[in-house]
Amino acid sequence: MQRVDVLPRFLVRKYGLFRGFLLDQRFLPRWAVLSIDLCICFFSYFITELILKDTALQANDLLTFSQRAIIIVSIHLFCFVIFRSYSGIIRHSTFTDVYRLALATASVFLISTIGGFAYRTFLGEKVVSSTSLLLYAFLSLTFLIAFRIVVKESYRFMRKTAANNSKKRILVFGVDDKSVGLAQSLMGDSSSPYRPVGFLSMSNKKLSFKIMDLPVVNCCDEIEQDLKRIKELLDIDGILLVGDNLSVSEKNRIVEKSFASQLEVYNTTLPEKWEKLSDIGVKITPIQIEDLLERNVIETDxxxxxxxxxxxxxxxxxxxxxxxxxxxxxxxxxxxxxxxxxxxxxxxxxxxxxxxxxxxxxxxxxxxxxxxxxxxxxxxxxxxxxxxxxxxxxxxxxxxxxxxxxxxxxxxxxxxxxxxxxxxxxxxxxxxxxxxxxxxxxxxxxxxxxxxxxxxxxxxxxxxxxxxxxxxxxxxxxVLGSNGSVIPFFKEQIKRGGPVTVTHKDITRYFMTIREACQLVLQAGTMxxxxxxxxxxMGKPVRILDMAERMIKLSGLQPYVDISIEIVGLREGEKLYEELLIDxxxxxxxxxxxxxxxxxxxxxxxxxxxxxxxxxxxxxxxxxxxxxxxxxxxxxxxxxxxxxxxxxxxxxx
Missing domain, CATH: 3.40.50.720 (NAD(P)-binding Rossmann-like Domain)
Structure with missing residues (x-):
């Protein structure tokens, strides 16, 4: 399987300085746009003369090529000024800008035709043929429009390339409709900090196919080895887990193997639960310790x-x-x-x-x-x-x-x-x-x-x-995340560079999210x-030392290597195991x-x-x-x- 990319990264680096210079420019000044347009007109007239050379439609020798070119381009300059065709920003060109160019070019053809007809009427000599004027008008308008299209598309391409290379390259977990829909939402949002480059499947079937022109990669038995291979192949930064596609135990397995492969893991709810598309940046977050606790979702009436x-x-x-x-x-x-x-x-x-x-x-x-x-x-x-x-x-x-x-x-x-x-x-x-x-x-x-x-x-x-x-x-x-609870405490210690302090290596606690606890309080109040x-x-009790190690890994660090863990002894009044019932x-x-x-x-x-x-x-x-x-x-x-x-x-x- 070949890596799918808009532009290879080594090539991006080669022209990175040039691209950065162009993207940093607000817009070309009007005199520069006008100068480029006049050069295009001169080139168009040169091509016209070249095409009609040695034909019956060739211009006579009354005026030299340079004189004819100066006259035609000067008329075009006058029409450009009249219709202000140079006043727009090229990378934002619209139909209005094309319309102005067409009016200017049509006016050049009309003025030149009338001028040539008048010259022949009064002086009896033909300066330029109508066919050459018509061919010039066609070529100049085509080249002028093409120039704007090239600039606009080049700018858009460079912006897209620059944005894509600053985004996190992720694999979207799953190949069902929900995962595909999420990938479509991400690819349609230019402001999203994430860029899907493929789909991750846990299927045992070693099939090679694409969805939305993105490869589907398989990862089943040897997860850690497969993830390392996929990381090297697609140059990914992380994996995005979607909704509840995985059980908590399966999610823990994927997370552990992803960390071992130096991959980040992100989590998100399903797109249909978002209030608006702009929620993408908010709803996709690095996976939290709360997502990895062995607990099932609680539903209330x-x-x-x-x-x-x-x-x-x-x-x-x-x-x-x-x-x-x-x-x-x-x-x-x-x-x-x-x-x-x-x-x-x-x-x-x-x-x-x-x-x-x-x-x-x-x-x-x-x-x-x-x-x-x-x-x-x-x-x-x-x-x-x-x-x-x-x-x-x-x-x-x-x-x-x-x-x-x-x-x-x-x-x-x-x-x-x-x-x-x-x-x-x-x-x-x-x-x-x-x-x-x-x-x-x-x-x-x-x-x-x-x-x-x-x-x-x-x-x-x-x-x-x-x-x-x-x-x-x-x-x-x-309750997870409450004021003074262990999770915010550990997060602050990790943020400071450690050490993370645990009171006892065997201490365990029951945990529940604040929202779930309050839902159950309200439900109990009705019955x-x-x-x-x-x-x-409360589900299974959680060993606090395991939680500390997991949180360090979630921060992209290694416990006992990057962040130390210290056992400091039980606090006053603290016991190893909490209970829910009295004797x-x-x-x-x-x-x-x-x-x-x-x-x-x-x-x-x-x-x-x-x-x-x-x-x-x-x-x-x-x-x-x-x-x-x-x-x-x-x-x-x-x-x-x-x-x-x-x-x-x-x-x-």
């Missing part, structure tokens, strides 16, 4: 969720955070009657406010800069809006930070939840959906323990007399009867395959309230942190500190 929130007044606490802001965006698309986003982080809240104003100008929405631990402030907001649905995402979540500041963790995660839950009951909210975490399961740190205490409180509150609000808890693991803990199927809890399936409902242990409401009252007093007074932790451990017997200064409290029991 958008119609059911939309019907459930239609006409409702909805509150999202923590509405400027990673989870909260995504909840706000998804709920806004469902067009509730009113949407309130509440947070105490000013700048992120301002950003979500601008987003809502720009993307949902007709939506009745508002942002509130407020702290969920301020009871009076919260009561004022609840009394004003009387929310139908509350999504409680406000929380402190960073384990090492809350381990050092347990008062703030208890105040925000426990007391704040209690205030909101009580107000939801007081103002007859229909539903209260609390966002929890897998760190609340057999907690090993203050953050996890505080979220577990909040879970216990809303479950116990559900069973109190007169409570009509349905309290639901959603429990899931880490709860009250008091449930909904547990999300004694079991799960039951729901109609959604990714959502299970936990069968939880009941807790005494009065006992919980008594301990929470004491915790609230402790957070508002000066005292030792360990007293707060001791009280938490009394409330949550399974709370055992790990890698923490509070571990000594467990040893005392």
């Amino acid at each position: 958008v119609k059911l969720i939309s019907e459930d929130l239609c006409g409702k007044t909805v509150l999202v606490t923590g509405g400027a955070g990673s989870i909260g802001s995504e909840l706000v965006r998804q709920i806004a698309e469902l067009k509730p009657r009113r949407l309130i986003a509440l947070d105490n982080a000013e700048s992120p809240l301002h950003e979500i406010d601008l987003y809502l104003q720009k993307n949902f100008p007709g939506l009745n929405c508002q942002v509130y800069l407020a702290d969920v631990t301020n009871r009076d402030r919260m009561e004022g907001i609840f009394s004003k809006y009387k929310f139908d649905v509350v999504y409680h995402a406000a929380a402190y979540k960073h384990v090492p930070m809350i381990e050092k500041h347990p008062r703030e963790g208890v105040r925000a995660n426990i007391i704040g939840t209690r205030i909101l839950a009580e107000l939801a009951v007081q103002y007859k909210s229909e539903r209260f959906v609390m966002i929890s975490t897998d760190k609340a399961v057999n907690p090993s740190n203050v953050m996890g323990a505080s979220k577990r205490a909040a879970e216990m409180y809303v479950q116990a509150l559900q069973h109190q007399p007169g409570v009509t609000t349905k309290f639901m808890t959603t429990r899931f693991g880490n 709860g009867r009250g008091g449930e803990i909904f547990v999300f199927d 004694g809890e079991t799960t039951l399936p729901t109609f959604h395959p990714k959502i299970m409902v936990g069968k939880v242990v009941d807790h005494d409401y009065n006992e919980i309230c008594a301990i929470l009252d004491e915790l609230e007093l402790m957070t508002n007074s000066v005292g030792r942190k360990k007293f707060i932790i001791q009280k938490l451990k009394c409330l949550i017997p399974e709370y055992v500190s790990q890698n923490s200064v509070f571990s000594e409290l467990d040893e005392q029991h």
